[in-house]
Amino acid sequence: MTAPSSAENVLLAPLAAVDAADLARLRDRLAAQAASEDVLDVAFRTVDSPVGPLLLAATPEGLVRVAYAREDHERVLADLAARISPRVLRAPARLDRAVRELEEYFAGHRQAFDLPLDLRLIKGFRRVVITHLPEIGYGSTASYTALAAAAGNPRAVRAAGTACATNPLPIVVPCHRVVRSDGGLGQYLGGTEVKHALLVLEGALA
């Protein structure tokens, strides 16, 4: 459905202009109706933060994805559509609380997140690892070895690293607090400089 150009379209020209504000209002209304009729499977919005724009996505069960810009938000949304449901809409209301808690965190006023989470994107041992991450307190760090041990398999250091590298809920589930035993920061899906910035914010690094 794309309009051809023709003499008839000159006749219909007054209909061609669609006000951006009208469309924005209609899209907001659609998102609200979709949520109230339970057909909004994935709501998302983006929010600016000191570590760049973040994509936040939530199912009716809870926050399901936090993504850094370098992950490519379009690709992340396509992935959510494929893995959860294509009923994906920009619908900020469901993410209000997550946004507020992130703002408090970046302002240094929040040390732990209190949000319903949807962990459906994490399978198997990775999920065990991820559920242990919040045990590493604000302002402290732990090694991948210690994390593997906490998850019940001290030899699965590499798997613990993979779980952190593929954490779908960075910042909120603090994989940034896991560092290498030799003192190195280790990889981070938001980039090493972001990991460094978060640990400085939390006072774990000078």
Next chain:
Amino acid sequence: MSSEPFEAVVARYGPTVLRVCRAVVGPVAAEDAWSETFLAALRAYPDLRPGSDVGAWLATIAHRKAIDQLRAQARRPVPTEVLPEPASRDRLPGGWEGDLWEALSELPLRQRECIAYHYLAGLPYADVAAVLGGTAAAARRAAADGIATLRRSYLADACAPQLEGRTLR
């Protein structure tokens, strides 16, 4: 290939569907028709076969929802001379809600739809016929008849006030 996020469908087709709804049901019900179209589409979207023609699929839903809106409008008490103002804040003299809609509203529904789906949505007449029923040739004829009437009613009207304005001055 799996379906893309519905948000992308709204972004791509939202403006076109609004133009079609406006041309078919008019200023009072256009936004409700748009909302009902996309809500129904969202509900059915996971069942849409990958690789389907999303535009034609949306057109079919929009056609159904426009009929619903027109029926609902017909059931409502007959409005008095003063129609409720459309939600639009920018109702300019050249806006579609004025003379153009007045002329469109005098066309048979079928002609209005054939014009909207072909000229505003850009569907070939074969697709217009698939959405509305009937043959491609009949859809082409209905659109041509409608356009011919618009040229007489709307273009004549649109020029008249300007001429009057000049003679008054």
